[in-house]
Amino acid sequence: MKFFVDTAEVDEIAQLNDLGMCDGVTTNPSLILKSGRDILEVTKEIAGMVAGPVSAEVVALKADDMIAEGRKLAKIADNIAVKVPLTWDGLKTCKVLSEEGTMVNVTLCFSANQALLAAKAGATFISPFIGRLDDINLDGLDVIEEIRTIYDNYGFDTQILAASIRSVNHAKDCAMIGADVMTAPPAIIKKMADHVLTDKGLDAFMKDWAKTGQKIL
Numbered sequence: 001m002k003f004f005v006d007t008a009e010v011d012e013i014a015q016l017n018d019l020g021m022c023d024g025v026t027t028n029p030s031l032i033l034k035s036g037r038d039i040l041e042v043t044k045e046i047a048g049m050v051a052g053p054v055s056a057e058v059v060a061l062k063a064d065d066m067i068a069e070g071r072k073l074a075k076i077a078d079n080i081a082v083k084v085p086l087t088w089d090g091l092k093t094c095k096v097l098s099e100e101g102t103m104v105n106v107t108l109c110f111s112a113n114q115a116l117l118a119a120k121a122g123a124t125f126i127s128p129f130i131g132r133l134d135d136i137n138l139d140g141l142d143v144i145e146e147i148r149t150i151y152d153n154y155g156f157d158t159q160i161l162a163a164s165i166r167s168v169n170h171a172k173d174c175a176m177i178g179a180d181v182m183t184a185p186p187a188i189i190k191k192m193a194d195h196v197l198t199d200k201g202l203d204a205f206m207k208d209w210a211k212t213g214q215k216i217l
Contacts, residue, residue, distance in 0.1 A: 001175045002052070004161065004183035008035035008042050010049065012186040017050055024052030026105070026127075026163070026183040028083065029059060040076065047077035053125075055105045057083035058093070066093040074102045081105045081124060086114045091121045098122035105161065112146035119156040125181065130174070131164035140164070141173050148178050168192050 081103035130140030
């Protein structure tokens with residue numbers, strides 16, 4: 001499974017990229033706001049840091065305006081994926097941009113039916129929001145599994161990009177279901193390395209090593 005980093009903070013992206021834990025980046029208006037940076041400037045910087053796709057989101061609501069914004073964002077770098085919402089206007093935009101050779105990430109997906117429409121419109125990525133479904137007492141992982149089944153049934157090339165990842169269990173479960181990509185905040189990706197037994201075992205080793213009085217360096 002590919003790891004996309006869900007942030008516009010370049011220092012955090014750089015840390016994970018250096019470890020080989022960053023296959024791409026996703027941003028959105030909220031993350032741009034949090035960064036305090038100009039969208040075009042920070043997107044260009046991120047796209048120059050990572051080899052994989054960098055999602056930059058349109059903010060218009062009508063198809064013609066979305067297409068114009070998408071074309072401008074796509075000119076930032078060759079690895080830009082234009083992010084559009086899963087509305088009819090977003091799907092129209094997806095169709096146009098994808099036929100022009102631009103990667104398109106269709107976001108704010110909450111059902112398998114929506115994901116089917118996005119695949120038909122030529123989406124490169126579909127972004128189902130797991131955590132937000134959980135928030136309204138629906139199982140977000142069920143949607144990932146339904147989309148995986150539908151896409152496999154018909155051989156769609158659209159990649160499932162699991163989003164709104166709230167926990168390390170979300171990450172693990174998405175990998176088990178077969179999501180192609182997950183996008184998660186840096187803190188969640190780093191937390192995947194944590195385990196109480198690892199900490200306990202390391203502490204025991206260090207105490208025993210101290211008793212030997214030896215040094216390696």
